[in-house]
Amino acid sequence: xxxxxxxxxxxxxxxxxxxAASVDELFKGISHxxxxxxxxxxxxxxxxxxxxxxxxxxxxxxKACSDDEMVCFLxxxxxxxxxxxxxxxxxxxxxxxxxxxxxxxxxxxxxxQLFYEFQTLVCQLTGMDVANASLYEHASAVAEAVQIACAxxxxxxxxxxRAIHPDAYRVAQTQTYEQDLELVPLPIDxxxxxxxxxxxxxxxxxxxxVVQSPNFFGQIESVAELADLAHGAGALLIQSxxxxxxxxxxxxxxxxxxxxxxxxxxxxxxxxYGGPLCGFLACxxxxxxxxxxxxxxxxxxxxxxxxxxxxxQTREQHIRRERATSNICTNQGLLATRVTIHTxxxxxxxxxxxxxxxxxxxxxxxxxxxxLDGYRLKFAxxxxxxxxVQSDRPVRNVLDHCQGRGIAAGVPLGGWFPELKDCFxxxxxEKRSRLQIxxxxxxxxxx
Amino acid sequence: MATNTTASxxxxxxxxxxxxxxxxxxxxxxxxxxxxxxxDVPCVDPAFAFGEDAVDTAGPEIPEIGEMDLVRHYTRLAQxxxxxxxxxxxxxxxxxxxxxxxxxxxAAMPGFARLHPYQDEADVQGILELFHRLRLxxxxxxxLAEVTLQPAAGAQGEMTGLMIINAYHRSRGENRVKxxxxxxxxxxxxxxxxxxxxxxxxxxxxxxxxxxxxxxRDQVDEQTAAxxxxxxxxxxxxxxxxxxxxxxxxxxxxxxxxxxxxMNALLGIAKPASFGVDAMHFNTHKTFSTPHGGGGPGxxxxxxxxxxxPFLPVPQIVRRENGTxxxxxxxxxxxxxxxxFYGQSGVLxxxxxxxxxxxxxxxxxxxxxxxxxxxxxAARLRHRFEMPxxxxxxxxxxxxxxxxxxxxxxxxIAKRLIDFGxxxxxxxxxxxxxxxxxxxxxxxxxxxxRFVAAMLTIADEIENDPERVRTAPHTQPVRxxxxxxxxxxxxxxxxxx
Ligand SMILES: Cc1ncc(COP(=O)(O)O)c(C=O)c1O
Numbered sequence: 049x050x051x052x053x054x055x056x057x058x059x060x061x062x063x064x065x066x067x068a069a070s071v072d073e074l075f076k077g078i079s080h081x082x083x084x085x086x087x088x089x090x091x092x093x094x095x096x097x098x099x100x101x102x103x104x105x106x107x108x109x110x111k112a113c114s115d116d117e118m119v120c121f122l123x124x125x126x127x128x129x130x131x132x133x134x135x136x137x138x139x140x141x142x143x144x145x146x147x148x149x150x151x152x153x154x155x156x157x158x159x160x161q162l163f164y165e166f167q168t169l170v171c172q173l174t175g176m177d178v179a180n181a182s183l184y185e186h187a188s189a190v191a192e193a194v195q196i197a198c199a200x201x202x203x204x205x206x207x208x209x210r211a212i213h214p215d216a217y218r219v220a221q222t223q224t225y226e227q228d229l230e231l232v233p234l235p236i237d238x239x240x241x242x243x244x245x246x247x248x249x250x251x252x253x254x255x256x257x258v259v260q261s262p263n264f265f266g267q268i269e270s271v272a273e274l275a276d277l278a279h280g281a282g283a284l285l286i287q288s289x290x291x292x293x294x295x296x297x298x299x300x301x302x303x304x305x306x307x308x309x310x311x312x313x314x315x316x317x318x319x320x321y322g323g324p325l326c327g328f329l330a331c332x333x334x335x336x337x338x339x340x341x342x343x344x345x346x347x348x349x350x351x352x353x354x355x356x357x358x359x360x361q362t363r364e365q366h367i368r369r370e371r372a373t374s375n376i377c378t379n380q381g382l383l384a385t386r387v388t389i390h391t392x393x394x395x396x397x398x399x400x401x402x403x404x405x406x407x408x409x410x411x412x413x414x415x416x417x418x419x420l421d422g423y424r425l426k427f428a429x430x431x432x433x434x435x436x437v438q439s440d441r442p443v444r445n446v447l448d449h450c451q452g453r454g455i456a457a458g459v460p461l462g463g464w465f466p467e468l469k470d471c472f473x474x475x476x477x478e479k480r481s482r483l484q485i486x487x488x489x490x491x492x493x494x495x
Numbered sequence: 496m497a498t499n500t501t502a503s504x505x506x507x508x509x510x511x512x513x514x515x516x517x518x519x520x521x522x523x524x525x526x527x528x529x530x531x532x533x534x535d536v537p538c539v540d541p542a543f544a545f546g547e548d549a550v551d552t553a554g555p556e557i558p559e560i561g562e563m564d565l566v567r568h569y570t571r572l573a574q575x576x577x578x579x580x581x582x583x584x585x586x587x588x589x590x591x592x593x594x595x596x597x598x599x600x601x602a603a604m605p606g607f608a609r610l611h612p613y614q615d616e617a618d619v620q621g622i623l624e625l626f627h628r629l630r631l632x633x634x635x636x637x638x639l640a641e642v643t644l645q646p647a648a649g650a651q652g653e654m655t656g657l658m659i660i661n662a663y664h665r666s667r668g669e670n671r672v673k674x675x676x677x678x679x680x681x682x683x684x685x686x687x688x689x690x691x692x693x694x695x696x697x698x699x700x701x702x703x704x705x706x707x708x709x710x711x712r713d714q715v716d717e718q719t720a721a722x723x724x725x726x727x728x729x730x731x732x733x734x735x736x737x738x739x740x741x742x743x744x745x746x747x748x749x750x751x752x753x754x755x756x757x758m759n760a761l762l763g764i765a766k767p768a769s770f771g772v773d774a775m776h777f778n779t780h781k782t783f784s785t786p787h788g789g790g791g792p793g794x795x796x797x798x799x800x801x802x803x804x805p806f807l808p809v810p811q812i813v814r815r816e817n818g819t820x821x822x823x824x825x826x827x828x829x830x831x832x833x834x835x836f837y838g839q840s841g842v843l844x845x846x847x848x849x850x851x852x853x854x855x856x857x858x859x860x861x862x863x864x865x866x867x868x869x870x871x872x873a874a875r876l877r878h879r880f881e882m883p884x885x886x887x888x889x890x891x892x893x894x895x896x897x898x899x900x901x902x903x904x905x906x907x908i909a910k911r912l913i914d915f916g917x918x919x920x921x922x923x924x925x926x927x928x929x930x931x932x933x934x935x936x937x938x939x940x941x942x943x944x945r946f947v948a949a950m951l952t953i954a955d956e957i958e959n960d961p962e963r964v965r966t967a968p969h970t971q972p973v974r975x976x977x978x979x980x981x982x983x984x985x986x987x988x989x990x991x992x
Contacts, residue, residue, distance in 0.1 A: 049860040050852055051593055051784075053939040054867065062871040062940065066886075071863050074870055074887045077733030078765050086765040088636055093854030099597060103848060107606030109621030114609060118618065122611040125835065132529050134562055141573040142580035146594050148918075149790040150576075153976040154968045155913045157515075158575030159789045165518050168988040172555040178987050181790070184647035187835040215835040222808070222831035226658055226692040268545060296541050298551050320602075321622055322612030322836025323647075324792035336985060342790060346989075347981035349973040350966075359981040365650070365682035366924065370695035375686035378648040378780060382788025389569055392518050393528035395559035401531050407544055412536035430545045451615060459613045482535040 050093055113319065117454060119484050121413075123434040123475025124264065124459045125186060125213050126325070129292070129402070130479050131316040132393045139316075139386040149342065149381065153357035154349075160356035163344040163381070166388040173294045173391075174308035175301030176330035181342040182384040183376065186311035187219035189327035190258060190288055192374055193309040194220060196331065196338045197256035197284040198229060199373070205230040205253040209241040211263035212288055214464040220258075234259075239267040239427030239436065246274060250281040256307075260288035265473065266410070266434035267427055268297070275304030291315050291328075292406060293432045295399040300330075307331040316390025317383055326383035337363060340374030405478035406433040409485065413476045416489040423492060426471050434475035436461065436468070441495050443472050450491045457488060515575070515972070518568060519989045522560030556991055575972050576789075577918045583942050585872075587891045587921035587931025588681065588729060590759050590781035597852065598784060598845035607844050612836040616821045622840065623820035626812040629847040630796075636758075636858070637775060638768030639798035643807045645838040649756060652776025652795025653687040653723070655808055658830045659774060659799060660721045660750045661691060662806040666828065671720035671749070677706055679730055679925040684723045684754060693720055704730035704884040711743055719749040726753060726770070727760045727889030729925040731869070731933075741771025750774065750803075758782040759935070760866055760890035763859025767798075774799045779839075783846035794839040794846065808833045864936035865890040868943055872934055875947045879954040883926070891933035893926065898957045903964050905930050908953055910975065911967035915949040 054062070059071065068074055075083065094102065113120035113128055120128040143158070150156030150163075163181040170179035183189045194206050206224065208217060210233050217233070224231040232249055234257075235242045241259050250257070257278040261269035275285040287305035292314045294300075300308035312326040313319070329339065336343075337360060345359030365372040394402065414435050418425050422440035439446050443460045450457035462469030476485065541550045560568070577584065584591035602608065610619055626644055633642040646652040657674065664671045674688040677698050688695035698714055699707040706724070715722065722744045727733045734740070741751050753767050753775035759782050761767070767775050779785045780793035787793075799807060809829045810822035822837065853861065866889055873882060873892045880894040896908055905928050909919030921931040934943060956964050966975070 049857050051595060051857075052860055052864045052936050054864055054936075058940045059867060062867055066867075066870045066874045068870070068887070071867055074866050075733070075764055076887065077727075077735045077889070078761075079735060079738070082738075082765040082769050085638075085769050086761075086763060088763045088855040088858050090632055090635055090850070090855040090858070093857040094851055096597060096852075099848065099852050100600070102851065103601045103604060106621040106625050107601075107604035109624070110606040110610055111614065111618040112605035112609040113611055113614075114605065118614070120611055122613045124613055126612055128611065130531070132562075134528060134566060138566060138569040138573075140599070141570070143573040143576040143578040144789055145599070145786045146579035146591075147576050147789040148584065148586055148589055148591060148787045151922075152577070152909070152913065152919050153978065154910060154971045154973055155577040155582075155918060156575075157972050158572035161515065161517065161575075162569070162572050163790075164987070164989070168517075168519065169557065171988045172557055175555075178985075184651065184792075185835045187832075188647065188651075213835070215832060218832035219834065222658065222833055223654075223690070225831075226661060227690070228692055268549060295554050295557075296551060297545060297549055299555065302551070318608045318841070319611050320608050321610040321619065321840035323834075323839040324841055325835070336987070343985075343987050345981040346986040347977045349977065350975045351973075353973055355973040355976045357976045357978045357981050359978065359985055359987070361982070365686035367682070368686075369682050370685035370689045372682065372686040372689070375650045375654060375683045375690050376648075377650045377681075377683050378778075378787075378793040379791040380788075381790025382786070382792060385789060388518075389565070392558055392560060392568075393562070393565055394557070395522075395527045395529070396554050396557040397525070397559065398527050398529040398531065399557060400554050404538070404541070405531065405534055407541060408534045408536050408539050411539050411544065430549070432545075447615070451618070456611065456614055456618075478531065485536070 119455045121474050121476060121488060122456050122459055124473055125311060126319050126322055127314050127475055127477050128319060128479055129314045129477050131390050135316050135386065135390045135393050138389050144382060144385050150358060153355065157356060160344050162385055162388055164346060164356050166384045167344060169388060169391050170328045170330050173291050174289060174330040175299035176308055177333040178336045179328060179330035180339050181344055182380040183327035183329055183341055184380060185325040185327045186213060187216040189309035189329045190216045191220050191223050192329055192340045193286045193307045194256055196307060196335050197286060199338050200284060200335055201255040203253050203255035205232065206256050206258065207232050207234050207246065207249050207254060208258040209234045209260065211236050211241055211265060212258060212260040213264050239265050239429055240269050241274060243273060246277055250277060250283065252282065254281055254283040256284045256286050258286045262290055262293055262432040265427060265436045266431035267429045268432060271303040271305060292403050295403040312387045315387040317386055324380055324383055326380045326387055338373055339363065341376045341379055402478045409480055410435060410476040413474060413485045416485060417492060420489060420493050433477065434473055436471050436473055438471045443470060446492065446495050447472065449495045453491045455488055455491050517989055518558050521564060521568060522558045524559055526559045526561045528560065528562040528565045582916055582918050583938060583946055584918040585920050585932045585934050586918060587933040588756060590933060590935055592784055592935040593937035594784055594786040595849065598848045601848040602841045602844045620820055623812060625847050626843060627814055627820050629843055630812055632850050633777060633796055633798060637798040638766030640801040641804045641807060642796050642798040643811060644796045644843055645808050645834050646776065646795035646797055647834050647839055648791065648793040649776055649778040649795045650683040650687060651833060652797045653683055654690055655797045655833050656752050656774040656776055657687055657691040659803050659806040660752065662830050663803055664720055671718055673719045675714055675719060675722040677724060679728055680723060680725065681729060681754060681756065704728065704732050705734045705736060706740055708736060711740065715744055715747045715749055717747060719747060721750040721752045723752045723754060725757055727757045730884055730893050731888045731891040732884055733889055737770045756781055760862055762862040763855060764862050768800065774803055779842055779846040784849045785842045785845040792839050792842050794842040806830055861936045868934040868936060868938060872932060872943055872947065876950055879951060891931055893929045893931050895929045901957050901961055903957045903961050907964045907967065911953050911964045912949060913968040914970045917946060917949055
């Protein structure tokens with residue numbers, strides 16, 4: 049059968065070696081009653097041409113983001129950035145694709161070195177001292193950062209900005225509920241976290257203040273000011289950060305954050321309908337032993353040669369069990385590989401150029417749209433890559449109209465933020481040309 | 496740790512490990528492997544846009560390297576790595592089977608890879624239909640009433656399952672604080688209990704590796720939320736007491752959670768629902784051939800019985816009355832959201848492709864060949880390697896190598912296997928000093944025989960030339976790696992000198 053190689057004749061020989069009369073006999077630990085109902089009623093397997101035809105057809109019924117089919121101005125945590133061809137080719141080498149977690153250091157030096165490079169890149173981008181080798185995605189990175197802060201401060205109250213990605217907020221809600229942690233939302237004022245409300249909400253029970261900057265609306269938060277407030281109350285400041293903006297804006301550690309958590313998708317990961325992505329987590333040295341997940345360290349081999357291995361494993365579930373810092377086991381290794389190669393391919397100047405192009409193009413787009421009748425920018429503050437537009441016409445009509453012209457114009461915000469039901473979020477990456485931005489403005493105008 | 500340096504002929508200093516420098520030790524400022532277009536809109540000074548205070552004029556220290564050297568660097572790293580594509584990889588509990596190329600081709604199709612998660616549902620009907628079909632297939636495979644595709648990996652599936660169980664108990668006015676896990680449970684099980692605010696309690700296993708029913712009866716009580724069990728269990732045997740276990744657990748109102756990591760041995764043979772399982776997770780990266788990627792990504796879909804359906808996470812993939820597919824958020828009793836967006840979409844595309852390629856019969860063939868291969872290896876090795884539990888085994892088995900008068904450890908054997916081009920089995924778990932061998936169904940008899948030959952050669956070496964085993968590996972770019980000092984003085988990132 050497909051993917052198995054053992055023939056009928058070999059099966060008989062193997063059974064003889066085992067001393068069993070039939071394959072069935074090997075399953076005698078499962079009762080007849082259970083086996084009798086075991087058959088899987090699914091259609092028979094497909095030949096490869098049939099399989100590929102079916103998948104082509106399913107794939108073909110989606111409108112892929114591309115210049116011809118659907119020009120993407122969607123953001124909100126996943127962005128249509130450029131990645132050099134060479135990145136995909138190198139990351140998809142079969143060894144990277146089909147290795148397991150590098151438990152066996154001697155047989156895994158290549159991958160261990162690569163994850164060490166990943167950890168270093170995350171540290172360079174965030175300004176932090178240490179980083180781990182990836183988490184599932186942004187939301188779980190934030191949730192894990194909260195765990196670190198609660199353990200470090202031995203406190204149980206977490207203040208989280210409502211301007212963080214709504215999924216990160218909701219995932220934190222799901223998790224903190226079970227652990228009896230107190231999760232308090234910080235209201236938004238003018239598109240950013242309300243610092244006054246933070247001052248009032250902070251108390252000696254507060255473990256962490258969680259903000260995202262650039263936040264879900266693209267607005268830059270006053271992280272340094274919020275960090276001062278948090279620290280004044282003995283709480284840690286967790287910043288959810290965007291890796292592209294870190295190329296030109298002050299980094300989380302410089303701003304006073306204690307932990308940086310975020311999503312590395314903009315660094316070479318396909319949008320792939322929102323997954324697999326790559327969460328990152330970096331922090332001050334003091335919290336290293338509270339970090340979740342895999343961490344690679346540099347060491348020496350028996351000859352004194354430089355070598356790498358998984359380290360500080362006594363934090364992890366397979367050693368520490370119920371006292372582990374987290375239950376994570378499988379992480380996002382292949383995505384971390386991709387992020388590492390992409391970041392190296394771009395280099396410092398390439399990343400800065402991408403960030404600069406995002407600034408130029410999003411500002412151009414915002415200016416074009418703001419001058420149209422019936423549209424205005426919702427928030428006045430500086431923004432990175434994305435911004436909120438308020439519309440006099442119903443948002444659904446506006447977006448449908450653009451979609452008809454092959455433009456995915458933005459993300460409607462009313463579902464998460466009822467007070468923004470007349471608003472949508474537009475993201476403009478370096479991939480969007482002036483022509484495409486002008487076409488977006490024309491489409492909006494003609495609704 | 497500073498890199499030792501030596502003077503190079505041209506006078507610049509090279510790291511001593513110049514054969515494999517870090518990316519940070521290569522390249523030159525101004526080099527790049529990316530060409531971007533010039534700005535076609537007016538340039539905005541960041542200091543003007545964000546204020547002087549907000550801007551970093553230098554930017555992060557990221558290496559700069561040309562395309563040729565970038566390719567060489569990461570190609571060489573890929574060569575210093577064992578993988579399923581190149582090596583037999585009998586890593587117990589991890590199900591390192593072949594990762595079909597068609598899966599990769601499917602996931603890379605533009606209609607899957609180039610979708611933004613916030614595209615309108617009308618524009619993504621194909622992938623939504625695929626998710627719905629996958630959901631139905633997993634329901635059929637498990638026999639359970641409903642499956643969610645959201646969790647990102649097995650461990651997140653466990654968390655989701657336990658939260659669902661907690662919500663169920665709460666809905667009945669009960670707050671049950673204890674969760675039982677056998678002593679052979681995977682580390683994620685007890686760790687998940689803590690994440691979910693529950694107390695993990697250990698149930699003993701008997702000498703035969705199966706759950707000690709007396710200990711279970713003693714421990715399960717009205718405070719018990721669930722028993723998390725793995726079947727076939729982590730020592731590689733089917734626990735035929737499973738129906739009895741379910742009865743004991745249910746009699747006290749607790750729930751039976753199945754860690755589905757070992758589903759490879761059950762496909763088409765028996766359905767977890769028929770054992771009395773209330774909730775379980777799948778590991779697509781084990782059972783359904785999605786590649787491990789050097790540590791991830793995986794996906795951990797969770798199936799539940801009828802009474803737990805209302806508590807499943809949102810959003811759920813549904814087929815609407817008008818025949819279109821969409822995401823249902825309207826589940827008032829849901830535990831909420833467990834992962835951003837809609838789960839590990841690209842991984843799910845691969846799992847679907849695999850299930851479609853095999854069909855119902857092909858899946859049963861997987862379980863049969865996986866179990867046949869494991870039992871064959873055990874039968875061929877029994878006379879030299881002690882196996883604490885009696886056969887037949889499921890898809891994996893455990894040996895505890897002991898050689899009279901020898902201090903060679905399981906680690907030494909594992910490292911020596913590397914010299915034979917074979918990835919070591921899982922070491923030292925779930926019992927001390929063991930090796931856990933899982934060949935999977937996709938290996939040829941030829942490969943299995945070569946593994947047997949390698950193990951027998953090592954057994955001979957232990958008797959005749961133990962030093963050779965103790966100092967292995969001898970064929971890798973590095974010799975035995977010092978993990979102890981790595982943990983004592985952690986160096987987890989490169990720093991500019
Ligand atoms: C028995 C068992 N349970 C749970 C897990 C955890 O699954 P994941 O790594 O997908 O989080 C594993 C994976 O190694 C396992 O072998």
